[in-house]
Amino acid sequence: MKEKVLVIDDEEAIRKSLRMVLEYEGYEFLEAASGREGIEAVRRDTPDAVLLDIKMPGMDGLEALDAIRAKDAHTPILIISGHGDIPTAVDAIHKGAYDFLEKPLESERVLTALRNAVERKRLREENLRLRHQVEGGLRLVGESRALKTVREAIARAAPAHATVLITGESGTGKELVAWEIHRLSPRAEKTFVKVNCAAIPEDLIESELFGHEKGSFTGATGRQIGKFVQADGGTIFLDEIGDMSPRTQAKVLRVLENGEVEPVGMAKTIRVDTRVIAATNKDLPARIRTGAFREDLFFRLNVVPITCPPLRERREDIPQLVEHFVGDLSRDTSYRPKRFGSDAVESLRARPWRGNVRELRNAVERLLIMVEHDTIEARDVDGVALETAGAATVGGAAPVGAGGAPAGSAETAPAAGAAAAGAGRPQGSLEPPDPVAFRTLQDYKDEAERVFILRKLKENRWNISRTARAIDTPRSNLYKKLDQYGISRDQVQE
Template identity: 50%
Template sequence: MSGRVLVVDDEQGIRAALGQLLEYEGYEVRSTSNATDGIAEYQKWKPNLTFMDVKMAGIDGLEALKRIRELDPAATVVMISGHATIRTAVEATQLGAYEILEKPLDTDRILVMLRNVFDHLSLREENLRLRDGGGSPYEIVGSSPLMRALVEKIEKVGNTPARVLITGENGTGKELVARALHRHSARAGKTFVEVNCAAIPGELIESELFGHMKGSFTGAIADRPGKFEQANRGTLFLDEIGDMSMAAQAKVLRVLQDNVITRIGGAKPISVDVRVIAATNKNLESEIAGGRFREDLYYRLNVVPIHVPPLREHTADIPDLVAHFIAVLSQREGITPRRMSEAAMERLMSLDWPGNVRELRNTVERMLILATGPELSAKDVDRLAGARVADDTGLASLTACRTFEEFKDAAERAYLLGKLREFDWNVSETARAVEMPRSNLYKKIERYALTREHS
């Protein structure tokens, strides 16, 4: 989900740097230079996340945190400190701070934290919708034989303790399958925690999974539970497990064997009761042969395999998917719904969809926003559909964009697609070449539904 982020810091450089990073990631940002204005802006704007400096003239950050939490007990506030002490960390935690970041700020850690925060907010919104009878956005849509078989397998496997390995191309809906398995299990009332192993830098993945003790590394100013602890008695979804480092794989294997974790820098074993569901778009048997994935971990995870088919194998479901996306986007995002003409639907069904269901959803959203008139036409599909927008990277295609925002998206998409092709879709090498954090590049790939073309 995109969201609103408020930055409250008396250092102009911090406000500018955080603002630039957040806007580049697609968030709407506002900032103030003091806590008084920050509290007023919070009341007026109701941001999803607030960054708050600890030391400021006048009202300090801890007092501002207290007042904001009194105004909104559900407020998510991250404290920023140049000289954090254990006392400060304890007080901030007691007042309800989500996390404390030390200056100078680490971009990779901020990106991981943002993902965690907004994943948590999305889950909270989903739980509220379910409680209020509003249904779930994680519905698996489709009535084709392939999708009926998939749903039947989910229902059969869901209410067992078995570990599941979900395979499928990018954008097919592996996360939806994982969430459906959780909902059909005895753990449905407990926490579902997702970790995107590809989006977290290698040096941070173990801290994310297993937690850490204060002082265990630079920036560890307080004890912090990892994802295994957070998912205790619930479900842990390890997405893109094939991108996990060998060192982290070894530790995950030990947890699956012993149901015990040890935080980084800690000595005390902590028992956990977690159902692990993993997913990958890679051929793990090939990864094992290449020495990049542990065979013993593969067999621990692959108790029940579930394959999610690519959209090109069940195009008969496209009308149902389009209707579902239009309904969801209009109800949840406030986007004006439009009818889909018969010719437009036929055109959608004739396309290859290398980005699968995610690409189709992005295309429907793009058409609803950018098209004119109450009905979407075949011409709208040709102009705005999925990967075809970026495949034509010539100047004429870019200058045909009607708004500057549309131009920026098309240009960035075309640039990244070209660079990924240049480096044969090696994401790490591409990220280094374009001087972008790997986790950032993965988010861009997901946002623009970029995929390696099928031969």
């Protein structure tokens, strides 16, 4: 979905000029010729960002800003001002504007400011989503000794500033543990920024983490704020850090040692106060022995180690997990309420669950869809849940609820319900999806988009800029899709 940008300006020439720039960059352009029209457009169209001229006849920019902020406190508003209006623009910043742009407008400055504003809005919404999920029941479910040990480690780690290294197999809930540490920490009201290190190509991960200056490399058309700076005062979660290159590891080590980041192309460093939580499903000591991971970085990260146990080591939690998933799915979807018989639960307890909590949830969802009667029995589990065996990482897997990673995390594939409907499709599959296998139109569209992106990445040899141009989308949007669908480079190199 395109990000919507509303331009409120009485000058038609400026609106036309901005339309050309924004539509070329893949934004959906909205316009209003006065402050009053702009206020109505914000209410009606819910834009992702607003460009607001400070000087307009009738209601001026400051009045419009006040009126918009009275009803919408969070949509980023960028003020357009002339040189003589700088004091007024600064006043607008104090009133809640995100940034100001001085006339004559430079397209690259506009685009950079917009990208940063929209990204900040996205991070805020992501944090709210995670917070609501936790309040609504997304949590570590179970009373096993192994899970109690994890909870105790979270409680000890949360108040400190120390780095945390979370290890465990895929699907065990590493991102949820990271979020819980942040939520219970003194930084809870600040930003939680997640970076999937496996989904970003080597030539761009430094720019993503530390930012870059305009012209610092081919395709760097404007300044970009890095994830460490975005997380300043809060927490950065470096997922799949075992896939990070030694070069980038050295730069992360510098942040941990000095609290400074050096954006690509910038001659000076920026100080940040960012807590680092990292996670991996790799054997880091083994990677240290082969030279693939820095030992000094490992020691810096491993101050507070937390291991997420695989589901096979806490089978006593499975009945409680099943009960939770049934309630969660029945509440949030159109599935008819069903119950699991004791023999069905025992059958689920006996399975290996190589995909851990994620695979169990997918199996429960599949059973809710495929079984017609109200009580699910062991024979239903044998006939349906077994079809998900070995498909722990499914291209259209449902978001993990209790005990797994939060929906949309790197450990969770994107489309709710798609796993149950289209199980058996490997995550790296380039074959077009079969519409019959999907429960909803959205599930099918998500899977089709994932396959389309994988194909284009393969055609362009994982060159992000070239792929973004080929499919006519901003590079930032392509990154979001890689993260949303859990696409990593090894899936493309087939």
